[in-house]
Amino acid sequence: FAELHAAVPGLPLASSRVLPGIVLRRDFAAYCPADGELRALLVTESLRPALTAPGVEFVVDSEGQYQASLSWITQRTEALMKHLLRNNIKLLLSSSKQEDVVIYYAKLYGVSVVECLSSEEMALITEITGVSPYTPFGDNMDREITETAVVTFCQPLVLVSKRCVHIGFSSVCAFQPHCLILCGPVDGVNEQHAAALQEAFTMLQQLFKTVDQ
Helix, strand or coil: CHHHEEEEECCCHHHCEEEECEEECCCCCECCCCCCCEEEEEECCCCCCCCCCCCCCCCCCCHHHHHHHHHHHHHHHHHHHHHHHHCCEEEEEECCCCCHHHHHHHHHCCCEEECCCCHHHHHHHHHHHCCCCECCCCCCCCCCCCCEEEEEEEEEEEECCEEEEEEEECCCCCCCCEEEEEEECCHHHHHHHHHHHHHHHHHHHHHHHHHHC
């Protein structure tokens, strides 16, 4: 329930509404409008390539080596973004914060980015789409990326003064997510209404469980 409702103080209760899809309470790190259906990729780590494997020390002996290392990282990041585009991926949903170089090439190649998603949000998206987070595959840029989710729409949403991300997914199960935008004059009233609604949903779950048995 926490991931499927958003409390908005400062508006009358009558402004509350139900929206299809889910609302992520953060702004785009990069937003590139795209019409129609698109593909999304879930990631849990930065897409900026590492110079060495974990636990391996990388020693730079000169300014030239340092600049060459930066150039390599930049080229690999651009190549990865091009690879995403070849696989029709136009949206990155990341639980980690992405490096500036990733955001730069995402904007350059028309890939929207939403970062710093919580583990609960990532788990909800995985449940809806049936897609697990993607693991980068090093130097292999020819492998097709199959771990993608189908997104029916992806757009900014402003709730009073807070910019959010509104996304619709093509669900692989009977669960069709909708998000409750719960408005009220102050936070305390919103919290009371949210708690009452959550208790009502819990009661309905128990009722239908009893009927099924």
